[in-house]
Amino acid sequence: MKTIFTTGQVAKICKVAPRTVSKWFDSGRLRGYRIPGSQDRRIPREHLIRFLKEHGMPLGELEDEAMGKILLVGPDAQLRLSLTEMMPAEDFKMEVAASGFEAGIQAESLHPDCVVIDFVMGRSEALMIAQNLRRNHDYSDSVLIGLLSEEDNASGFDRTMFNETFRKPFDTALLAERIRTLVGRRKQLA
Numbered sequence: 001m002k003t004i005f006t007t008g009q010v011a012k013i014c015k016v017a018p019r020t021v022s023k024w025f026d027s028g029r030l031r032g033y034r035i036p037g038s039q040d041r042r043i044p045r046e047h048l049i050r051f052l053k054e055h056g057m058p059l060g061e062l063e064d065e066a067m068g069k070i071l072l073v074g075p076d077a078q079l080r081l082s083l084t085e086m087m088p089a090e091d092f093k094m095e096v097a098a099s100g101f102e103a104g105i106q107a108e109s110l111h112p113d114c115v116v117i118d119f120v121m122g123r124s125e126a127l128m129i130a131q132n133l134r135r136n137h138d139y140s141d142s143v144l145i146g147l148l149s150e151e152d153n154a155s156g157f158d159r160t161m162f163n164e165t166f167r168k169p170f171d172t173a174l175l176a177e178r179i180r181t182l183v184g185r186r187k188q189l190a
Contacts, residue, residue, distance in 0.1 A: 005043045013060050014052070024051070053090075068092045068183040071112040073103045073129055074121035075147075079172065083116075086176035092183075100129045107139060113183045114143040116175075130161050143182040145175070 007025065011018040024030035025041050030051045032043035045062070052059050070092055072080060080096060087094060095110050097103040099121070107115070115133060119126045126146065133139040146165040159165060164178055 003045045005045065005048060007041050007043070010043050010048060013048070013062065014057060068114065068180075069110050069112045070094045070179060070183070071097060071103065071106050071110055071115045072118070073097045073115060074099070074118040074126070075116065076118070076120065079118070079147075082172040083176055083179075086173060087179070100125050100132075103129050104132070107133065111138065112142055113186050114145065114179050115139070116145045116147065116179070118147040119149050120147075134161050141186065143179070143186060145179065145182075147175075 005013070007018050007021040010021045010030070014021065021030065021043075022041065025032055025043070030043060031047040032041055034041055049059065049062055051057075052062070068087075068091060070083075070087070072083070072094060073096075075083075075096065080094075084094060093110070095106050095112075097106045103115070103117075106112075115129075117126045117129055130144055130146065133142060133144060143164075144162045146159075146162040147170075148165055148167045150168050163182060166175055
């Protein structure tokens with residue numbers, strides 16, 4: 001995953017001439033830096049993604065890393081609908097799994113930045129999914145959010161495997177905001 005691009009690489013991504021990228025850079029529309037003692041320009045990935053989004057340009061090969069990928073495990077239809085409305089499709093890709101088995105398959109293909117596990121499927125299955133994700137090196141830094149039922153007293157299990165837990169009923173807008181914040185932090189560090 002490349003973090004710094006040359007003007008030639010940006011030109012290839014944007015399907016324009018390198019001189020066009022140089023003009024964007026020199027005019028200040030595309031942020032980056034010059035290599036000291038040289039006229040060569042370098043553009044950090046996050047500035048390139050922001051520029052492409054601001055100008056409605058396709059992200060091409062950067063699309064997968066620019067979008068936040070969320071896996072909802074066992075959510076009810078209302079929660080799924082609410083989150084879909086609050087998380088814009090151009091910024092987030094959302095997949096749903098009904099069981100632990102499906103969650104494993106979806107995680108393998110999606111490589112989620114965030115996994116939201118609804119304890120409505122049963123505490124033991126929800127905890128098993130979380131433990132399996134934490135054990136797998138590919139998902140060890142994925143954000144895990146647990147949605148506890150009203151009856152669940154949250155004792156008797158290691159809550160440190162979750163980045164956040166919410167007890168039902170909760171404000172879906174707050175959940176969406178926390179997902180945006182945590183995934184945004186993860187994307188900055190990646």
